[in-house]
Amino acid sequence: MLVVGAGPAGASLALLLARRGLAVDLIDATGPGGRPFRGEGLMPSGLAALAAMGLEPLPAAVSQRPLTAWSFFLDGQALFETAEPMGSAAPCTLIDQDTLLSELLEQAGRQPGFRFHPGQAVSDLLLHDGRVAGVHLADGTSLEAALVVACDGRDSLLRRRGGLEMERAPSLLDVIWFRLESPGADAVLEWLAGRFVTVVGSSGSYALFPSARGGVQLGWAIAPEPPPVPTPAGPGAWAELWAGDAPEALARRLRELPAAAVQGPVRLPVRVGLCPRWQRHGLLLLGDAAHPMSPLRAQGINMALRDALVAARHLGPALLDGEPGAIDAAAAAVFAERQPEIRRIQALQEQEARRAELLRRRHRLRGLLARTARWSGPLLARRWLASQRPLRDGIAPIAKDPGAAAMIG
Incomplete structure (x- = not known):
């Protein structure tokens, strides 16, 4: 079989299927390190998925940093803070995604049927009598397979070539x-002391957290449409903008940042959507190719890993059998099992985004909450905690992969 895209969904699916004795070709146009910003947050749902693959504890080669707490500040005033693991089995853990992908590829490379094709771009689908039968590569060669799994991201070429439509949701x-x-x-x-900190004030809102790669990541939330966003004229001006809404201790440290320490800005447009169909004969979409996620609460990598586990469980026996009808039925079963969780998670992300947008726009409400934080903070903390459980733990338990014992940490 062929897997296109060596992100979390593609790399983990290729490993899981190769471990079952299947011949798997993994094709990737860039390979690890090809993107400047990758999601770092493994929620308990994602950690459970890796555990089900046999990756518990995370290998030492995967750079990692467990979060200690989530803290919220309005107009410089502490609103509330909740400590990890917030009732989950494990704390949210920040990882360097490139080192995780490298580990998955290294373990896949131990399987005799696995072949990796880095730096190879796919140009089109290969069709036989209307059925997807492989892919054409940009170098003019072709690869045939009983099934092509497209894990090639939110701008998926294979989704477009396969005629599978994306229902896009408005991005806030x-x-x-x-x-x-x-x-x-x-x-x-x-x-930060290991915390994920959200700051909301008159200038806007941003989140910052300790990166598993070292240093700090900071994400400034902006409206996708006009009015125009702030365009400070350099690192010092950006730091001053952040400091204006920060608590005093953080503001002082932001203003003292040397210009050379501030890397960016890099604007990443947020696209959210869900395909009403993830398959056609011989083709299956997974991960962002099937359901691009909002960055809120780091769901992209977690849902991708869970997609791969479910796909391997359904596809493995069908691919070993090799009968096209069984393969298509297995792909349909993947969609049927995964779509409900994706719909629910995206709805929860939208609710959270709307609450954040309300605080950004309603200056009086934000000021009232900041002034009454001693009383309003605990109430908001309880409501926030209740809404986080499915975002952290997923909608349903994830089944262990039969080959998990073969994993080597």
Whole structure:
């Protein structure tokens, strides 16, 4: 079989199927390290998925940093803070996604049927009598397979070539990303103390957290449409903008950041959607190709890993059998099992985005909550915690992969 795209969905699916004795070709146009900003947040749902693959504990080669708490500030005033693991089996853990992908590929490479094709771009689907039978590569060659699994991201070429439509949801935000590099950002890193911090004020809202790669990641939320966003004229002006809404201790550290420590901005448009169909004969979509997620609560990588586990469970026996009808039925079963969780998670992300947008726009409400934080904070904390459980733990338990014992940490 063929898997296109070596992100979390593609790399983990290729490993799981190769471990079952299947011949798997994994094709990727870029490979690890090809994107400047990758999601770092593994929710308990994603950690459970990796555990079900046999990756528990996470291998030492995967750079990782468990979060200690979630903190919220309005107009410089602490609103509430909740400590990890918030009732879950494990704390949310930040990881360097490139090292995780490298580990998955390294373990897949131990399987005799696995072949990796980095730096190879797919140009089109290969069709036989209307059925997808492989892919054409940009170098003019072709690869045939009983099934092509498209894990090629939110702008999936194979989704378009396969005629599978995407139902797009309106996006309430885009994100401008920055990296605050050490050692210049060490004072900010020390103040964070392992927390994920959200700051909302008159200038807008942003979140910052300690990166598993070192230093700090900061995401500034902006409206995807006019009015125009702030365009500070350099690192110092950006730091001053963030400091204006921050609590005093953080504001002081932001203003002291050396210009060389501030890397960015990189604007990443947020696209959210869900395909009403994930398959046609010989083709299956997974991950962002099937359901691009909002960045809120880091669901992209977690849902991709869960997609791969379910897909491997259904596809493995059908691919070993090799009968086209059984393969198509297995692909349909993947869609039927995964779509309800994706719909629910996207709805919860939208609710959270709307609450954040309300605070950004309603200055009086934000000021009232900040002034009454001693009483309003605990109430809001309870409501927030209740809404986080499915975003953290997923909608349903995830089944262990039969080959998990073969994993080597």
